[in-house]
Amino acid sequence: MHPSYRDPLATLTASTGWSGDRGPDHRGRVMALWGVAFLGVRPGASLLDGTVASLANLRVAAIVMAIAVLAGAAFIAQRGRRATQALGGC
Numbered sequence: 001m002h003p004s005y006r007d008p009l010a011t012l013t014a015s016t017g018w019s020g021d022r023g024p025d026h027r028g029r030v031m032a033l034w035g036v037a038f039l040g041v042r043p044g045a046s047l048l049d050g051t052v053a054s055l056a057n058l059r060v061a062a063i064v065m066a067i068a069v070l071a072g073a074a075f076i077a078q079r080g081r082r083a084t085q086a087l088g089g090c
Contacts, residue, residue, distance in 0.1 A: 045065065053061035 045068075049061050049065050052064050
C-alpha cells in the first residue's frame with residue numbers, strides 16, 4: 001500500500017474504534033470537531049465571498065477575501081511575537 005494511504009487509514013481506523021466506545025452525544029461532538037478541523041472556515045468564507053461577488057463583482061470579492069487573509073496573517077504574526085517576548089525571546 002502506498003504510504004500516503006496508510007496515515008489517513010490508520011487515523012480513520014483509530015477514530016472509528018474510539019467513537020464506537022462512546023455514546024451518541026459524544027460522537028456528535030467529535031464529528032463536529034472533525035468537521036471544523038477539515039473544513040475550517042471555508043463554508044462561511046464561501047458564503048461571504050459569494051455574497052460580496054453578487055453585490056459587487058468578482059474583483060471586489062477577491063480583494064475583500066485577500067484583505068481578510070492578510071488581516072488574519074498579521075494577527076497570527078503579532079500573537080507569535082507576543083508569545084516569543086513573553087517567553088523571554090528577542
